[in-house]
Amino acid sequence: MTRYFKSLLIFCSFFWIISCKSQSAISVTEDKKGLTISDTTFVNLKDYSQNFVYDMKYATSDNFLKAKVYDCAECFLRLKTVNALIKANTKFMKKGYKIKIFDCYRPLDIQKKMWEIVSNPQYVANPAKGSIHNRGGAVDITLVDNNGKELDMGTSFDYFGIESSHNYLKVSQEIQLNRELLKKIMIQKGFNSFDSEWWHYNLKSALKDPVSNAKWDCN
Numbered sequence: 001m002t003r004y005f006k007s008l009l010i011f012c013s014f015f016w017i018i019s020c021k022s023q024s025a026i027s028v029t030e031d032k033k034g035l036t037i038s039d040t041t042f043v044n045l046k047d048y049s050q051n052f053v054y055d056m057k058y059a060t061s062d063n064f065l066k067a068k069v070y071d072c073a074e075c076f077l078r079l080k081t082v083n084a085l086i087k088a089n090t091k092f093m094k095k096g097y098k099i100k101i102f103d104c105y106r107p108l109d110i111q112k113k114m115w116e117i118v119s120n121p122q123y124v125a126n127p128a129k130g131s132i133h134n135r136g137g138a139v140d141i142t143l144v145d146n147n148g149k150e151l152d153m154g155t156s157f158d159y160f161g162i163e164s165s166h167n168y169l170k171v172s173q174e175i176q177l178n179r180e181l182l183k184k185i186m187i188q189k190g191f192n193s194f195d196s197e198w199w200h201y202n203l204k205s206a207l208k209d210p211v212s213n214a215k216w217d218c219n
């Protein structure tokens, strides 16, 4: 009997170790350089997909700050945001479109600068709470067609007015359909839309991740 229980104990321990190992293998993996990464690690989107179009507005002076606030144009996000965004883009590509990116992760210091200029939570998140951009879970995007031409969304990116709202219906049917197309697929892939900005999407599972002020390297 004793021997039976010993064998049972050894067998159970072995099974427990195996199941723990396989569980950890689900959420933790290695990147190309052999570094351990998880769902919440910040990664560069271009290392995971070449199928996005970029127009990183804050790495130029073509934005409401009228200043180049990023040293270089990179799209860093948490890995889970990247994975969800790639799934959405794959779906758009099947329909003949691609996601064009205006902004991704945004260090908290930049959020503070934005808040100084536009202290209106309808358009800029209060840095005291932090934006989902500061958490690596938000993207500002639009869609382009096969020729790289932006679909008409009714306003430009960062137009801070009622016309940018999903609820503003005094737009043409084409604009309404374009906004709906973007919204429908982003929601299907795990994002929330933001009522006052047709371009802004938050990954639902990133809302509570910590705020960061880390800057990326510009080589």
Ligand SMILES: [Zn+2]
Residues within 6 Å of the ligand: 103, 133, 138, 139, 140, 199, 200, 201
């Ligand atoms: Zn945004």
